[in-house]
Amino acid sequence: MGRSSQEQALQNRAKIVEKASSLFRKYGVDNVSVADVMGAVGMTIGGFYKHFESKDDLIQEAFSLAFRQASASWHRVSQHEYDGAAEHAAAIVNHYFRKKPPEQACPMIAFAPHVAGNTTDGLSADAYREGTEALFKQFIDHMKSHARDGSDPAANRDPQVLFAAMVGARFLGEALGGAEWIRSVQAAVQRRAAEAAPSRT
Amino acid sequence: MGRSSQEQALQNRAKIVEKASSLFRKYGVDNVSVADVMGAVGMTIGGFYKHFESKDDLIQEAFSLAFRQASASWHRVSQHEYDGAAEHAAAIVNHYFRKKPPEQACPMIAFAPHVAGNTTDGLSADAYREGTEALFKQFIDHMKSHARDGSDPAANRDPQVLFAAMVGARFLGEALGGAEWIRSVQAAVQRRAAEAAPSRT
C-alpha cells in the first residue's frame, strides 16, 4: 500500500483522534500506547508522525474532542423544559451518574491522572483545564438559567457544591469499582440535587 | 558493606515503606520507580527484593500507612470540642482543604489513578478500597456523633454529600493546579459545611 489521497489522509487523521479519545477515556491516557491507537484504526505505528508531532499532540486533540462531546451531551440534557433549577439539577446529575460505556467516561476524571502534578505538561494539560472549566461554567450557567428566583443565594452557591459532589462521587465510584457504600453516596447526591433550589410557591 | 543486623534490617524496611508512601503521595505511584524509593533511603535497587515480593507488595504497605496517617490526622481534628455537627464539619473540611506539603496529599485522590479501571489489581487495590471506606466511615461517624438531633435527616444524608463535595473539590483542585474558579468552589463547600446541620434552637 502506498500513498493515500489527501481526503483519505484527513479522514484517517480524524479516525485516529476519535479512537484515541475513546481509548484514553476507557483505559487512561498512560495505559494506551501510540501503537495501540494506530492498531485500533487498522494502521501501523510509523504513519503516526505524519499526522502528529508527538503523543502529547494527539492527547491534546483527543482531550478537546472528549470535552466537546461531554459538553454536547450535557447540552442535550438541558434542552428539555424543566420546572425550576432543582428539577434541572436532578436531570443533569442523573445523567452524569447513569451507567455509560467506558469510552464515554467523564473526561474530567479520566484525564486527571495525566495532568495532576505537572503544572507545565504541554498542550494536553491546557486542553484539560480549558475543558474542565467549560463544563463547570456550563453546569452553573444552565443551573442559573433555570432558577426561578435570581436573588436566592442557593442558586449561586448550591450549584458549586453540587458540581463538586457530583464529580467527587463519580470519581470515587470509578476508583472503588462499584463498592456499595459509594452507590449510597451517589444516591444522596441525586436526592440533594432534586432539592437544591426549592421552588418558591 | 555486608550484612545488616536483623534490627537494622527491620528499620530499613520501615524506612522504605515510609519513603515510598511519601513519594507515592507526592508524585503518584506510577511516577515513582523502585529505584527512586531505594535511592531516597540511601540504598541500591538489589536489596529491595529481600524485603518485598514485588512493587505491588510495597504499594500495598505504603497505601496502608498513608491511610492510617490520614485517619490519625482526621482523628486529631475531631478530638476538639465542637458545638454541633456543623461546626465539626467545618473544621474537618477546613483541615482537608488546608494547603499541605505534597507528601501529605489525600491518599484517596493520590492513589486513585493506580487502581482505577483495574478491578483485580492485586493487594494494593484492596488496600486502597479499605482505606477509602475507612476514611468515609470515620467522616460519617464523627459527624453523627456531633449531631444534636439524631432524627434530623440532614445528619444522615448531608454528610454523605459533603464528603463527596469535599473530595471532588480537592480532586479537581489537584488536577487544575490552582485555577481560581475551583478555589471559589472549595470556598462554597466550606461555607456549606458550616451550615450543614443547623442546630435546633
Added chain:
DNA sequence: TGTACATCAGTGAACGCGCGTTCACTGATGTAC
C-alpha cells in the same frame, strides 16, 4: 488528454530509554560447638 516526475501517506524494522525483576557476589551477623 497523456506522460514523466516529485511528493508524501503509510509501512515495519530499529533505536534509546526507563522500568520491574533477577542474579552472582560480598562481608558482617548470627549460630553451633
Added chain:
DNA sequence: TGTACATCAGTGAACGCGCGTTCACTGATGTAC
C-alpha cells in the same frame, strides 16, 4: 569465652520488556509540461 562456619542484608551489573520516536523504504497520488 573463643573459633569456625552458615546465613542473609545489601551491592551493582544485567536481563527482558514496552514505550515513544526515528528512519529508509514503497508506491499511489498530485502536478508540471
